Amino acid sequence: MYEGVYDKADRQRHLRSIRQLKERDSMAFEHDYLYSCLSILDTKAQSLLSFDAIVLAASSIALGTSPNPFGVGDALIVLALVMSGISSSLCLLVVAIYWTETSQLEDEEEVFYHLLHIRNSRTIAYRVSWLTAQFAGFILVLGVILAKVGA
Secondary structure, eight states: OOOOOOOOHHHHHHHHHHHHHSSHHHOOOOOOHHHHHHHHEEEEEEEEHHHHHHHHHHHHHHHHHHSTTTSSHHHHHHHHHHHHHHHHHHHHHOOOOOOOOOOOOOHHHHHHHHHHHHHHHHHHHHHHHHHHHHHHHHHHHHHHHHHHTTO
């Protein structure tokens, strides 16, 4: 909860550690590069959350207007609703706030390994979320079609 929030003494130490990044150009570049990767993932996850919201809304509307609430089509629409919810939950893992801690700034290797680990785990979460969202969209369309033909 308080990650990245410092009291007065810790704030001064943290700022000194950031200033030392500037003195070591390669470290500053690597740090900025890895954070830019996290920013790209954040942006993509926001877009995917919007897509998930559309699928969730469309699924809810389709279920509410279904003539046969117990058919195969409706089961697929419910599955699409669940898959979209799972995709959204995975996206929330991607957009979690992360601040580099002071101790990590002071240790060149630790900060990069940690940021790389975060980037890798969020990339996997995003990719699984993206595939889940695509599956949810496909299942929704199939479910609506089957619900309309009465299957």
